[in-house]
Amino acid sequence: MSELAKKQGLQVVVFRLSNEEFAIDIQQLREVLKYVDITRLPQTSHFIEGVINLRGDVIPVIDLRKRFGICEGTIDARTRIIIVEITDQLLGLVVDQVSEVLYFSGDQIQDPPKGIIGDKSRFIRGIGKKDNRLIIILSPDMVISSEEKVELRELLPEQEAVA
Amino acid sequence: MSCGSCCLSKRQWPEIQLIGGAAVDINEYRDIFLAESREYLQNLNDSLLRLEKEPENLELIQQMFRSAHSLKGMSATMGYDCVMKLTHEMENLLQLLRDGSLCLSKELADVLFSSLDALEAQLASVENGEKDAVSVLPVLEKLSAACSSAQAAKGLPHFAGNNGESRLASEPFALEEFEKVIIREAFALGDNVYWLEVNISKDSLLKSVRAYMVIKALEEHGTLLKVKPSISELEEDKFDHAFHVLYQTAVSEKEVVSKIYDILEIERVRVEKINESQLFTAGAGGDIVTGSFRTIPQVETPSSTRVSLLDKTVRVDTSKLDTLINLVGELVINRTRLVELGRQSSDLGIAEAAEQLDRITSDLQSAVMKLRMVPIKQVFDRFPRMVRDLGKDMGKNVRLEIVGDTTELDRSIVNQIGEPLVHLLRNAVDHGIETEEERKKAGKSPEGHIRLEARHEGSYVAIEVKDDGRGLNEELIIEKALRQKIITREEAEKKKGAAVYSLIFENGFSTAEEVTDISGRGVGMDAVKKIVEKLNGLIDIQSTPGKGTNITIRLPLTLAIIKALLVTAGGETYAIPVENVSENLYIHADDIHDIYRQKVISLRNEVIPLVPLEKSLFGRDNLQWDCEVPAVIVTAGEKKAGLLVDQLLGQQEIVIKALSSMLGKIKGIAGATILGNGRVALILNVATLT
Numbered sequence: 001m002s003e004l005a006k007k008q009g010l011q012v013v014v015f016r017l018s019n020e021e022f023a024i025d026i027q028q029l030r031e032v033l034k035y036v037d038i039t040r041l042p043q044t045s046h047f048i049e050g051v052i053n054l055r056g057d058v059i060p061v062i063d064l065r066k067r068f069g070i071c072e073g074t075i076d077a078r079t080r081i082i083i084v085e086i087t088d089q090l091l092g093l094v095v096d097q098v099s100e101v102l103y104f105s106g107d108q109i110q111d112p113p114k115g116i117i118g119d120k121s122r123f124i125r126g127i128g129k130k131d132n133r134l135i136i137i138l139s140p141d142m143v144i145s146s147e148e149k150v151e152l153r154e155l156l157p158e159q160e161a162v163a
Numbered sequence: 164m165s166c167g168s169c170c171l172s173k174r175q176w177p178e179i180q181l182i183g184g185a186a187v188d189i190n191e192y193r194d195i196f197l198a199e200s201r202e203y204l205q206n207l208n209d210s211l212l213r214l215e216k217e218p219e220n221l222e223l224i225q226q227m228f229r230s231a232h233s234l235k236g237m238s239a240t241m242g243y244d245c246v247m248k249l250t251h252e253m254e255n256l257l258q259l260l261r262d263g264s265l266c267l268s269k270e271l272a273d274v275l276f277s278s279l280d281a282l283e284a285q286l287a288s289v290e291n292g293e294k295d296a297v298s299v300l301p302v303l304e305k306l307s308a309a310c311s312s313a314q315a316a317k318g319l320p321h322f323a324g325n326n327g328e329s330r331l332a333s334e335p336f337a338l339e340e341f342e343k344v345i346i347r348e349a350f351a352l353g354d355n356v357y358w359l360e361v362n363i364s365k366d367s368l369l370k371s372v373r374a375y376m377v378i379k380a381l382e383e384h385g386t387l388l389k390v391k392p393s394i395s396e397l398e399e400d401k402f403d404h405a406f407h408v409l410y411q412t413a414v415s416e417k418e419v420v421s422k423i424y425d426i427l428e429i430e431r432v433r434v435e436k437i438n439e440s441q442l443f444t445a446g447a448g449g450d451i452v453t454g455s456f457r458t459i460p461q462v463e464t465p466s467s468t469r470v471s472l473l474d475k476t477v478r479v480d481t482s483k484l485d486t487l488i489n490l491v492g493e494l495v496i497n498r499t500r501l502v503e504l505g506r507q508s509s510d511l512g513i514a515e516a517a518e519q520l521d522r523i524t525s526d527l528q529s530a531v532m533k534l535r536m537v538p539i540k541q542v543f544d545r546f547p548r549m550v551r552d553l554g555k556d557m558g559k560n561v562r563l564e565i566v567g568d569t570t571e572l573d574r575s576i577v578n579q580i581g582e583p584l585v586h587l588l589r590n591a592v593d594h595g596i597e598t599e600e601e602r603k604k605a606g607k608s609p610e611g612h613i614r615l616e617a618r619h620e621g622s623y624v625a626i627e628v629k630d631d632g633r634g635l636n637e638e639l640i641i642e643k644a645l646r647q648k649i650i651t652r653e654e655a656e657k658k659k660g661a662a663v664y665s666l667i668f669e670n671g672f673s674t675a676e677e678v679t680d681i682s683g684r685g686v687g688m689d690a691v692k693k694i695v696e697k698l699n700g701l702i703d704i705q706s707t708p709g710k711g712t713n714i715t716i717r718l719p720l721t722l723a724i725i726k727a728l729l730v731t732a733g734g735e736t737y738a739i740p741v742e743n744v745s746e747n748l749y750i751h752a753d754d755i756h757d758i759y760r761q762k763v764i765s766l767r768n769e770v771i772p773l774v775p776l777e778k779s780l781f782g783r784d785n786l787q788w789d790c791e792v793p794a795v796i797v798t799a800g801e802k803k804a805g806l807l808v809d810q811l812l813g814q815q816e817i818v819i820k821a822l823s824s825m826l827g828k829i830k831g832i833a834g835a836t837i838l839g840n841g842r843v844a845l846i847l848n849v850a851t852l853t
Contacts, residue, residue, distance in 0.1 A: 037842060058835040059823060060825055
């Protein structure tokens, strides 16, 4: 977590993948769409779902559930595509549900626990703690730039760390 | 002489005021400066080329003078000294040409051309943010040498460039002819014209600022016809506490003086009222003409030319244009949806409104698409000069004829086609056109002729470079191709005519016997062909020995929209560019053969491999082979294949959208487009599809 975020806190958008709560920095979020049909792309990573039309722009979409090795979720009325901006480019992320916008003050954000998840910490900006909830704040840049396989459980701090 | 003086106009002043308020970021104006300067430079080049042919044409000299003058004013405002000095010296030379003390010789034209090149280099360095990085001294010296030799011939003292201006302050003023015309116009308006001498206190530390304030104050109540030393010199502090202003105003002498004395540190102001008779008699020390007064046709202040240049066009950031085009593209897509809904609706009103919207949107789309189109003149304009220089360097007499330079092409194509054309023209001058002696021997006119033509041909624009030179030598090409191991001897024997000529497009081919400075520097015709192919264009070559060579490039009108055949496979829609489609057909299961586990069909005695599209892209084979299968026979270069699809949907114009660079290159996919229903369809890249 950057020093600045620690000082000023961080406003995030919280979403669900399976039963876990994740978040991304609201500064990186452009909009949240209802699930739309995705055009499949051949010969790309397994987690790249395809491309969608966002008001005339063709943008790639990643299924975060597949990215983190959670079994393919079903698509229902709550499924959303969140559009994030990464180095001037737009990217869609399929998530199970978008729940709320939260504010974490500096002292509510912890660095990713290095010892536990090793180099996978690159995917995480920090861990937000609030009212007994534990929310992983993702770094979307890493989510797409790496081909590396990541399992969700690797991202989760062990239960004792929570307690 | 009028060396350091400057005929001012109202339009130039507001810019100087911008500088006066030092807070204004000059870079903001740099792009405008560059764009306008390039226009003036082009103008100078064009006029000079014409002037070379008709040296007596005063109007051309006048035009050049105006362009140089405007450039000078702008560069002084922006603080680009080198540009200013160059244009200033050019002005001096042009002045001599204009008043007839000099005649445009070939050498003089070269000096002027080289100064235009220096200007170009200066503008380039301004663009790259290296202010005055390139030295202009050699060119400046050439220019002033040309001036002074003319002066010497005329028995006049050589005026001393930019230095030693201070002596002018104590001299009586001398007027140039066009200034006199302006003064006479002022009288006609009933205005007064004053000759002011302003002395700034010797103790002043800010004399250039005081001078600036005086000029600004004067500007509020009238027009400054002439300032000595020039404004740029005043700004740079290059004056000796006193300066002169020729001032046109409606207010009285007394008021003018009091206005000036309002400014601090003004020591003394002397005013002399000018009356009409003085104009003709008070010609002390200068080049005042008595007797017949040669009126220069159409005396315009430089600013008025500038206004007219800007009036016709609006400069818009290209990214704004692209946004507009994208938005309209989206509107078109939504229109299609709405029109579909309108058709399904039982409400007649809605259907009617949708239809009307349909029409308007179509018109809007074609209007917006035209915004992308620019005349190819932008590229052609620099060629006359280039061909002239090339011809001169090689001792050849070449005339370039340009036809159809108003033909419009997509902006991005125009931006890229310049380089190949330069190459073709260089080749034509270097290898095509013979020397004068050779041409005379062959019974041709001594002057070589190159014709550069652009014209519409259906949905293509053809650009043709045609010379009347010696033509291509088939034997030489084959010999060379053999030596470079581009073809084998067996292949060579089979080739004839155009097939031989097209060898020059092969990688590493160059026919120049000896490598000249101009062509044959490694990048050859193969580079030309590559660029043309990148633009989805075609290149064609014809040649008759002894008669000349003719190279035609055909380019699509636009890159953004292509015609495509839409097909479906595995539930997705795909677009295949029609250039790649040779035919559509339904293949019956009985006609399919297996050769080495590859399914093929025999079509008119040609064996064509079959590729199920879905399998090729996703590795899934869901085709049912027991019925008729729709197929698209696609070609890419020499390769041919039959793509098996689920459904043929028909042809449509599609807008090409690039795929995000995050995805990298995807084999078999060239890009994407958005369909009428809002969904994304992938555009197939047939060449990389397997």
